[in-house]
Amino acid sequence: MKKIFLFLSLCLLALTFADDVAAQQKKPRIGIAGIQIENSVFMPNRQPIAGRPLTLPDYLSPDSAMGQAATWLPSLMGRGGGRGPVTRESYDAFVNEALEIIKANMPYDAFWFYNHGACSVEGVADPEGEFMEKVRSLIGNDVLITTTMDLHGNASWLVALNSDLITTYRKAPHDDSRESHRRGVVNLLDRLASGKGRPAYKAWVAVPVLLSGEWSSTRAEPAKSLYAMVPEVEAMPGVIDAGIWIGYVWGDDRRNQGVVMVYGDDKAQVEAGAKKLAQKFWDVRRQFTLEAPGYPLEKCLDLAIASNKKPFFISDMGDNPGGGGSGEVTWTLARVLKRPELQSADGKKLLYCSIPGDEMVEDARKAGVGGHAEGYVGAMTDNSYEPPVWLSGTVMYVSPIQDQTSDNSQYRRRSNIAIIKTGSIYIVVGTSSPTPNLEGTGIDPREMDIVMVKQGYLVNQWYNMKADWVMALTRGGVDQDFQNIPYKNIIRPMFPLDPDMPDPELNVIFVPSAKHLYGR
Numbered sequence: 001m002k003k004i005f006l007f008l009s010l011c012l013l014a015l016t017f018a019d020d021v022a023a024q025q026k027k028p029r030i031g032i033a034g035i036q037i038e039n040s041v042f043m044p045n046r047q048p049i050a051g052r053p054l055t056l057p058d059y060l061s062p063d064s065a066m067g068q069a070a071t072w073l074p075s076l077m078g079r080g081g082g083r084g085p086v087t088r089e090s091y092d093a094f095v096n097e098a099l100e101i102i103k104a105n106m107p108y109d110a111f112w113f114y115n116h117g118a119c120s121v122e123g124v125a126d127p128e129g130e131f132m133e134k135v136r137s138l139i140g141n142d143v144l145i146t147t148t149m150d151l152h153g154n155a156s157w158l159v160a161l162n163s164d165l166i167t168t169y170r171k172a173p174h175d176d177s178r179e180s181h182r183r184g185v186v187n188l189l190d191r192l193a194s195g196k197g198r199p200a201y202k203a204w205v206a207v208p209v210l211l212s213g214e215w216s217s218t219r220a221e222p223a224k225s226l227y228a229m230v231p232e233v234e235a236m237p238g239v240i241d242a243g244i245w246i247g248y249v250w251g252d253d254r255r256n257q258g259v260v261m262v263y264g265d266d267k268a269q270v271e272a273g274a275k276k277l278a279q280k281f282w283d284v285r286r287q288f289t290l291e292a293p294g295y296p297l298e299k300c301l302d303l304a305i306a307s308n309k310k311p312f313f314i315s316d317m318g319d320n321p322g323g324g325g326s327g328e329v330t331w332t333l334a335r336v337l338k339r340p341e342l343q344s345a346d347g348k349k350l351l352y353c354s355i356p357g358d359e360m361v362e363d364a365r366k367a368g369v370g371g372h373a374e375g376y377v378g379a380m381t382d383n384s385y386e387p388p389v390w391l392s393g394t395v396m397y398v399s400p401i402q403d404q405t406s407d408n409s410q411y412r413r414r415s416n417i418a419i420i421k422t423g424s425i426y427i428v429v430g431t432s433s434p435t436p437n438l439e440g441t442g443i444d445p446r447e448m449d450i451v452m453v454k455q456g457y458l459v460n461q462w463y464n465m466k467a468d469w470v471m472a473l474t475r476g477g478v479d480q481d482f483q484n485i486p487y488k489n490i491i492r493p494m495f496p497l498d499p500d501m502p503d504p505e506l507n508v509i510f511v512p513s514a515k516h517l518y519g520r
Contacts, residue, residue: 028192030070031105032056033098033135034114035078035128038152039085040250040324041120042485043477045381047083048090049121051076051097054114059182066182069189070110075101077114078131081432083326083381084477085120086127095131099138110144110188111135113163114181117153118248118324125253125489129158136162141515144191144198148184150174152213152323155245156255157204160511164198165191166261168243170227171218173459187240199240199263202511203274207258207281208504209495212249214317214456214471214480217291219463222284229280233273238266242273244281250324250478252489271508278506285495291457294471294480297335304450305341305348309467311445314452319476320434323456327432328356329476330378331385336425336452347424348449354417354428354436356380360391361430364398364418371395373420377429385475391429393422397441399430419443435461456480 032054039047054074060067076098080086113132121127136145147163149155151172160166167184169176191197216223226244233242245259258281262274292315295303304312321327333355341347357377364373374392379385397419417430419441426443428436434455438445445451446465453462456478458469473480482497493501 028070028109030072031102031108031111032074032114033076033102035119035131036116037078037080037119038116038324039120040477041085041252042250043084043326043382044384045084046087047080049078049080049086049094051094052079073105085122088122091121091124091127095134099134102135103138106139108139108143110192111139112185113147115147115149117149118251120251126156126158126255129156132162133158136514146184146188148181151246152248154247154255155259155261160204160261162514164513167241168245170230172213173457198513200265201267201270202263203270204509204511205260205274205278205506207260207278209258209285210249210256211246211288212480213323214290215288216246217457220291222287226280226284229277233262233277236269236273238269239264239273244277252487254489254491256490274508282506290471292469292471294473297332297472297474300470300472301339303470307468310449311451311465311467313458313462313466313469315456315471316452316454316474317456317471318474318479319454320456320478321432321454323478325476325478326382327454328378328380328382329385330389331475334386334389342425343423345424350425350450350452351445351448352425352427353434353453354431356432357429361416361418364395367395369395369397391420393420396421396426435459
């Protein structure tokens with residue numbers, strides 16, 4: 001009797017195991033790769049691209065419904081900083097390494113490109129698009145591909161061609177980044193589960209407008225109303241998703257321009273939605289403006305010093321590392337240090353965030369809190385505008401150990417930093433982050449009279465703290481003086497570089513799928 005019971009138990013266990021194996025085999029296999037770099041081409045320095053193992057987002061955790069809906073096969077994420085164009089050698093090495101991992105994980109039912117869209121590489125016109133094309137040629141044209149992007153990236157023709165589904169952020173600042181990436185994955189899973197596969201129609205419209213994020217914050221008009229139209233188009237019958245790409249103003253290739261994309265299964269609705277968004281984008285082009293008043297640096301300092309509102313924020317826009325700048329340009333800091341009103345210890349307190357300077361941090365560590373430290377900061381490689389600045393002052397804080405860990409956000413990096421006080425100026429040294437982690441430093445930005453950050457539009461951390469705010473037209477790799485940017489390769493005419501250009505046709509072009517274009 002026991003033998004019979006044991007036999008039946010083993011049979012049941014085998015059937016359960018077989019069902020589990022079958023269920024695993026039925027799960028779609030989805031690969032992931034991407035390039036998350038935004039870097040100005042108008043900088044003298046160069047950087048390597050670092051291929052890092054890709055970590056799944058929390059909504060794809062093993063115990064989540066989405067995580068269990070597929071077998072996720074991440075490869076590499078290409079990362080770097082705002083340090084100028086990526087070297088061709090390192091880009092090629094990254095692509096080859098990623099392709100090896102992707103090949104080892106084949107076959108795939110689907111693939112997710114987790115891109116920014118504004119990577120500049122020496123000698124490569126469309127780094128993301130060319131990477132996607134190489135992956136597509138490897139994994140085959142039957143694989144369903146979704147691409148998620150930053151709205152300040154470039155939805156080039158090559159990116160559009162190699163994406164069956166595509167989506168982008170709808171907010172700047174990017175409060176919806178997680179939501180947008182998740183939306184792209186949800187759409188992918190839905191098309192797989194339903195068996196509908198790639199959408200029948202994918203519309204692409206080039207809009208000859210090239211603006212920075214500082215001029216198109218969705219907290220202000222006209223971008224606020226323009227982007228409010230995107231979910232309206234998405235809700236149209238037969239439309240799956242829609243997006244508006246502002247593009248990347250500090251790149252210099254034909255792909256650098258505004259783009260609208262809409263896709264779905266109803267051709268008329270997809271075309272109408274794309275035309276509606278593109279026409280509105282063009283119609284409001286002259287209304288785009290800085291979110292806060294923009295002035296030359298000296299006027300911004302005059303206003304801040306005279307103001308009774310605190311903290312009074314000044315955006316050091318020209319060297320914003322979050323927009324592709326190096327974060328080490330000293331042009332602004334050199335002029336702040338010369339202001340006579342800030343050279344006395346009892347002057348208005350100004351917090352400056354931030355400037356790299358590892359040697360200065362080490363000197364501060366030797367001196368200790370309350371001690372005197374001095375040394376050069378900034379402009380170690382990006383010295384086109386100003387040489388390194390000699391800084392001398394009192395150590396207000398220094399991190400006890402070097403800690404260069406990151407939580408995948410350049411804005412939240414906890415760095416090996418020191419805070420040096422000279423006159424009434426508190427300078428965060430050792431990082432290029434405009435939002436250094438000041439917890440435990442004894443420095444509270446809310447207690448400062450003036451806070452100057454290497455940023456364009458303020459991220460919410462600063463935006464919710466400000467009592468007043470101006471945007472300084474400063475120098476750097478992400479200069480807001482578009483008229484004087486030395487473009488050579490972008491399509492012309494382009495607004496606002498050519499303000500009196502004729503109205504474009506805004507043709508809606510239906511993008512073939514890779515399968516339709518290349519075949520099997």
